[in-house]
Structure formats: structure tokens, C-alpha cells
Amino acid sequence: MSRRIGIKDVAREAGVSAATVSLVLNDRATTRIPEATQDRVRRVASDIGYAPNTLARGLRTRRTHTIGFVSDRIATTPYAVRMIEAAQEAAREHAHLLFLVSTGGDPEVERSAIETLKSHQVDGFVYACMWHREVEVPAGLPAGSVLLDARPARGAYPAVVPDDRGGAVAAVQALVDAGHTRIAYLDVEEDPLPLASGLRLEGYLEVLARAGITPDAALHVRGASDAAGGMAAADRVLALPPEQRPTALFCFNDRLAMGAYAAARHHGLAIPTDLSVVGYDDQQLIAAELDPPLTTVALPHHEMGRWAVEVLLGVRDRPGPDETEDGVVLMPCPLIRRDSVGPPPTREPGRRRV
Amino acid sequence: MSRRIGIKDVAREAGVSAATVSLVLNDRATTRIPEATQDRVRRVASDIGYAPNTLARGLRTRRTHTIGFVSDRIATTPYAVRMIEAAQEAAREHAHLLFLVSTGGDPEVERSAIETLKSHQVDGFVYACMWHREVEVPAGLPAGSVLLDARPARGAYPAVVPDDRGGAVAAVQALVDAGHTRIAYLDVEEDPLPLASGLRLEGYLEVLARAGITPDAALHVRGASDAAGGMAAADRVLALPPEQRPTALFCFNDRLAMGAYAAARHHGLAIPTDLSVVGYDDQQLIAAELDPPLTTVALPHHEMGRWAVEVLLGVRDRPGPDETEDGVVLMPCPLIRRDSVGPPPTREPGRRRV
DNA sequence: CCGGACTGCTAAACCGATTAAGCACCTGCC
DNA sequence: GGCAGGTGCTTAATCGGTTTAGCAGTCCGG
Incomplete structure (x- = not known):
């Protein structure tokens, strides 16, 4: 296979410099470059099938548009997985990708996973538990990481748990x-x-x-x-x-x-x-x-997962103190009404069934 | 926060060039550099807390040690999630990270997810379904991608499904x-x-x-x-x-x-x-x-998930034709014996219970 | 006709690594 | 003394972008 198509190829084809291509495609300093040129650059880019190299960009900008999602397990309780799904969904909406790591709760694995993710220059961390727990936040987890279904034993981290x-x-x-x-x-x-x-x-x-x-x-x-x-x-x-x-x-x-x-x-x-x-x-x-x-009470896994990445990406305001308890936000657990609740029996609690 | 610690910092501190540091830390051309120097470099690196920047390395080497795991859903059926867990586990064992994307089955999302992952220069793709299905492989999915719990409608891809x-x-x-x-x-x-x-x-x-x-x-x-x-x-x-x-x-x-x-x-x-x-x-x-x-039959989600990334990374031999059917490998489904099977009733099929 | 402001770009440094090519020094041999 | 060959590194290019600083050219006012 030939070389990947890069910004230089677009530049050559459009008769401008690579810098210009970058400026145009990122809508930077747009005032200074006339529409005609911009159109040409964009046209060429799409014609020759240019796709940016996020790695190179990330190297320069120090933002990789990736999130490290580290979780103790992922498959223990079936529906907790919704947290992951929702987190990924929210990440996608904001053009981010999720690195998923499950550590099995092993602190050594946890530590090394965090290091690996850091070396991949993730923009932030979600540290998730599959059960509402108090956790000793692993050393190495950067400040600003958000805790999901977990409250920190010490230290201040944005955190969300269900309102049990x-x-x-x-x-x-x-x-x-x-x-x-x-x-x-x-x-x-x-x-x-x-x-x-x-x-x-x-x-x-x-x-x-x-x-x-x-x-x-x-x-x-x-x-x-x-x-x-x-x-x-x-x-x-x-x-x-x-x-x-x-x-x-x-x-x-x-x-x-x-x-x-x-x-x-x-x-x-x-x-x-x-x-x-x-x-x-x-x-x-x-x-x-x-x-x-x-009739049962639902755990707001979806909402919590979404909350975690939205807070991490700074697209959702962190709640005021009134919404939280010790700084962790309590996500409401809705009652799901089905058919197992009725009024108490009036007299004798029922006859035997056959 | 100050600048990240880079290879140059190690080089300066150890009194060698950045190239030497790279050579030492990657065990390259080791014959040419005396043990003494190597030790010194390694000592300094660990002393000052050097951690490599995988982005930069990936840019140069064109291997990012990342895998794109794209799945129709992730949380539909509870235990299918084991595929993801196993895939991640196998990836970790081989020093790879998993990008998890769930597309909800939407072809447009699928397409764009694949493009995004490509722009992140993933080393390969796992394309997973949460149900054993025949799938039209999305355009843009590179050859060599492996299919998980899915068989390709056309085209040759390594694929694994349960042996239903x-x-x-x-x-x-x-x-x-x-x-x-x-x-x-x-x-x-x-x-x-x-x-x-x-x-x-x-x-x-x-x-x-x-x-x-x-x-x-x-x-x-x-x-x-x-x-x-x-x-x-x-x-x-x-x-x-x-x-x-x-x-x-x-x-x-x-x-x-x-x-x-x-x-x-x-x-x-x-x-x-x-x-x-x-x-x-x-x-x-x-x-x-x-x-x-x-008593029931288990779906080999764990084994399939592991298989997919091991094949993708080339650390597991692709099976010979005898193990496959139309080129897709059938993973055995073990019978889990519990207590719901007994001999047929000898006479009348039982009396009424109270 | 000159200077300043504006327009439309480009050159070059930089991000943090890898790696091919090669330089300086030393040793040993003829 | 000169040269081949080995040792122990270093230099510089490169990956593919972003971004700062600034260069030409034009326009306009005085």
C-alpha cells in the first residue's frame, strides 16, 4: 500500500502550504483566508480522501480526544454495563474515544493500566466500580478523574453514585x-x-x-x-x-x-x-x-455513565453543593411500577392456591 | 504542572544522546552499547520517572498498540459482555489497549466510528455482534479485521461464532x-x-x-x-x-x-x-x-472474545480448514449440567402437587 | 511618493519519540 | 606510519500534524 494521504498531499494538490491546509481544516484564523481558498482546500481534501492523523495532532496539541475508562470488572452484574455504554455514547457525542480497561480489582493491574493509559496521553480518566462502593483511589490516578458508582475514601474527586x-x-x-x-x-x-x-x-x-x-x-x-x-x-x-x-x-x-x-x-x-x-x-x-x-427500583446506570464523561469533558456543570452529599452526586433511582404491589389484604391473608 | 518528562531529559541526565536512550530502552542494537551505559540510562530513566509517549512512538513506528472494538450494542444481553471483557484481557496480555465503540447497529455511526478509529491509527479491528448473525461487513473495515459472533455475508475475514x-x-x-x-x-x-x-x-x-x-x-x-x-x-x-x-x-x-x-x-x-x-x-x-x-448450554463468549484479539494480533494460529465451516471457526458450547435433567418418568407422569 | 495597515498566505519550530547513517577514537597489524 | 576494523556513541531525518512569527504585496491616506 502506498503512503497514507497526509496534509502535505492536500497542500500540494491545492497549491497552498501545509500550514494553510491545517488552518482551513481546523477553522482557525478563518478571517484571514478567503472563502475561495478555503473551499478549494476542503474540496481537495475530500476529493483525495484526506483523513487526519489524530496521533500526530495529539502529539502537538496535547489533546488526544481519548478517555481512559478503568473499571474493576465489566461483566459482573449485567446491567451495570449500561454505565459503559452510556459513557461511550457521551464520549462519542463529543468526539472522544473510550479506552476500556477492566482490572479485576487487582491494584497492581490497576496501577499499570493507569500508567499505560497515561502513556497513551488520555485526556482524562473515569474510574468505575460495578457496585456502589467506597474506594481507595489508586495512586497515579490524576486529580480531576471522575469516579463512577464509587465514592472516594479520601481526596476530592467528582463522583456519582446512585441515590440508594x-x-x-x-x-x-x-x-x-x-x-x-x-x-x-x-x-x-x-x-x-x-x-x-x-x-x-x-x-x-x-x-x-x-x-x-x-x-x-x-x-x-x-x-x-x-x-x-x-x-x-x-x-x-x-x-x-x-x-x-x-x-x-x-x-x-x-x-x-x-x-x-x-x-x-x-x-x-x-x-x-x-x-x-x-x-x-x-x-x-x-x-x-x-x-x-x-415493581422495583431501577439503578440509573445510564445516567451515571453519561454524567461521568460529561463532567470529565467539562460539558456538564458540576452540581452545586445542594445536589450532593459530601461532594458526591446522588443520581435518582426511579421506581418502576409493575404489578407486584397492591393494597394489603383486608381480612385473612388469602386462601391456599392449588 | 511542568513539562512531561521525555527521552531528552533522560538523555541529558545520563549524559548521552536521546538516540542512545531510545536504543537502550528498546533493547535495540544492544551489542554496541556497553552494559555500564545501559544500566546508567535505565537507572536515570526510572529515577526521574520517565514514561514513554506512546503517541510519539506510534507516529514514528506506525504501530499504536491499540485495537478498535466496534460492536452493535454492548449491553443487550448480559453475558455477551464477557466477549468484551475477554477481548480486553487478551489485549492487555499483549500490551494493547482496546477502544470500545458501540454503534447501536446504525450503519452511519458504524462507518464514522471506523473512520475515527482509523484516524487514531488503530492496529486492527474487531467487529463484534452481540448475537450470532450474518453481517454485511461495513465499508471501510480493513481487510484482516476479525469478526466476533458474526459471519461475513461476503468477503473473507477471520471470524468466530458459537457452535450452536x-x-x-x-x-x-x-x-x-x-x-x-x-x-x-x-x-x-x-x-x-x-x-x-x-x-x-x-x-x-x-x-x-x-x-x-x-x-x-x-x-x-x-x-x-x-x-x-x-x-x-x-x-x-x-x-x-x-x-x-x-x-x-x-x-x-x-x-x-x-x-x-x-x-x-x-x-x-x-x-x-x-x-x-x-x-x-x-x-x-x-x-x-x-x-x-x-441444565443448559453455555455460549463461549469468553473464549470467542479472546480468540478474536489473539487472531488479530497474530499470536494465535488461525485454525486449519478442519476446524472451520466456510472459513469461520465454531467455538464449542459446553453443556452445563445442573439438576433439571433426569430419567423419564416410568409410568404416569407424576401426581399433582399441592 | 512614502508609511502604515491590511490581506493572504508561508517558513520554520515544535510535539516526542525511532532509526539509518556516520563520525571520532582506539587498537592492532603490516 | 598508515590503514582496516571495531567500538561507542551522535547527528539528523522522519512520522504528520499545529502554531507562531513574519514576509510580500496591495491599498489608502497624507
């Missing part, structure tokens, strides 16, 4: 609004507890308090973060004596909710007639497929 | 081995039909033929690609008269299988005692969470 507390408030409020007063929280059991666990608990308690409902410790149960754990946990609260038994379940996530459905079935309870259930995460594969479809 | 037919063979064979002779295929209903649908049907029929089982057209049913569709389709075959009713279901995917579980429940059939079920895709969220856990 607000999401829980919306979920539990929906239950209260439907008339429930005995609402259980099927929490997750993990070591260490995810940040979201405590935040959602706060939201849960906040709504109860506002509604004048005294929290019942027996209604806060924990289970492993899967359907089996959800089933076991739900089973415990559903086995309580009738007057103590909850009429609604707020589940830490959709998998627990899936287990709760199974437990409800075993107890002969129909959803939402006898028991209302709200999940969290809005995992389509579960939430939409369950029978009945699960 | 082989996966179906494994699945149905497991059923036959368990003793089943009446095996239904719960196929997907979509327009157009995915390639996988036909291939898995071929595998299904192949096993039946080998086992001397005459296929029963009534046992090949289609449903929408979700739990509801699976339920409806399963319902149809389970409602057949006892002597025609299948004792095992091979499902196009795990979501259909999930629906089949529900249908089985409605018919009072226990899995695997009364009915055996095999899925496809191994979507953890479904397959592992179902009760009982679903």
Missing part, C-alpha cells in the same frame, strides 16, 4: 401509599455489607418514621444475595404469627425478590393480592419475567 | 442418554429467525436421527423469546395426549426454559422427576436461580 436511600424511600413510600403498615425489609447478608444495604435501610426507616409506623426488628431480615437467600429470608417473616406477619416486602434486590415470590408460593400467598413485593435493581431478566412482573 | 449446532447436539444427547425418546424443541419465534434457531434445530434433529427417534412435528413449537412465550409454548406440548406428550424439553434459551418451568408447575409436573428441561445461554441470573437449577 432515595430509591428505598420511593419503594417503601409506594407500599405505604398502597396502605401497608407491616412492611418487611429483606436485606442482604454479605461481608462486608454493601453501602447500598445500609442506605436502603435508612430510606426504609425514614419512610416508616414519616408514616408513624414503629419499625419491628423482626421484619428486618437478611439473606444471601440470591433467590435461595431471598426465599429463606422471606420464609422467616411469612412464618411469623398472623398479626405480626408483613403484608409487604421491600427486597434489597430483584434476586431476593425472586426468592420471595417462591416463598410466597409455598405459603399459598398470591402476589399482589395477599402480599406486595418491591425489588431493587430492575434486572429485566428477573423483574419483567416474574409472574406477576415485579 | 454442536451445543444443541450436546443438550439433546444428554436427554437421550437419560432415556428420553419424546423430546420437544421449544424454539424461538422471531422475524427474522436468528441463525441459532435453525442451527440448534439441526443439532436437535441430528441427535434424534442418530438415536433412531422419528421427529414429531407437534413437538417442535415456537414461542416469543421470553418467559411468557416459553410458558405458552410449553403449555402447548404439555397439553398433548399422554402418549404424545414429551418427557423432556430442549429450550432455545433460558428464558423460554424459565417459562417452561412455570408451565410444568401449572400442569403439576415436577422437574426433573416428571419432566426434564435443558436451556441454552447459561444466563446465571436465570439458570442458576431456577428451582431446580437448570
